[in-house]
Amino acid sequence: MKFSNPLIVVSNMEKSKRFYYEVLGLEVVVDFGANVTLTGGIALQTKDTWSTFIHKHDSEIVFGGNVAELYFEEDDFDGFIQKMNDIEDINYVHTIVEHSWGQRVVRFYDPDKHIIEVGENMIMVVRRFLNSGLSIEETAIRMDVPVDYVKSCLE
Template identity: 95%
Template sequence: MKFSGPLMVVSNMENSKRFYYEVLGLEVVVDFGANVTLTGGIALQTKETWSTFIHKQDSEIVFGGNVAELYFEEDDFDGFIQKMNDITNINYVHPIVEHSWGQRVVRFYDPDKHIIEVGENMIMVVRRFLNSGLSIEETAIRMDVPVDYVKSCLE
């Protein structure tokens, strides 16, 4: 068995394709109208067709459950945040936070209230700490990871 990727149910395919392209840079790989595959393996399915697939009424398809997210990592986190600041209609789950291990993340909703998380690439977190003057050992302590992990990020 092989996992193929997540499928996200959407209420407006054109709005969703535009959002995923403009915000995350994902492009359409295959477009069957009611089903679209984006780069990265994310599939979008219209609410109308999804409800027939699972034998439910449209009213039984509920968005905004806050129980899952699509997770992305970004090398240029500061550049991504600047881009986000230029987009006026982003609905944030929360502003930028820095987790205890030092990774900065932001979470926001797509047009159908699916949570999207964009986190700073962990290799970039290691580099940021080292560039700030921390040693490899101090970076490992700061991130609560083994020294070998920090070293592996430098290879």
């Protein structure tokens, strides 16, 4: 058994492809019209075809459940946030928050209210703390991770 990829249902394929490209830089790898695979392995499926696959009525396909997300990490988190500030009509779950371990994240909805999280790459979090003057040991304490994890981020 091998996990292949996540699939999300979309109401407007062209709008979704444009969103994922403009906001996250994901490109179309395979386009079968009603089914599209993007770089990173995310598959998009049109709502009308999905409802026939699972033998449900369109009205039974509900968007915006806030029960799952697609998670991305970004090396240049500040640059990504600057890019987000230039994009109109982003519907935020929340703007930037910093988790207790120091990772900054932002969450927002795609056009069909699927949650997208973009987090600062954890290696960049380690580097940010070290560049601020913390030692490896202090960084491990700050992030609540083993010292070996911090050291592995520097290799």
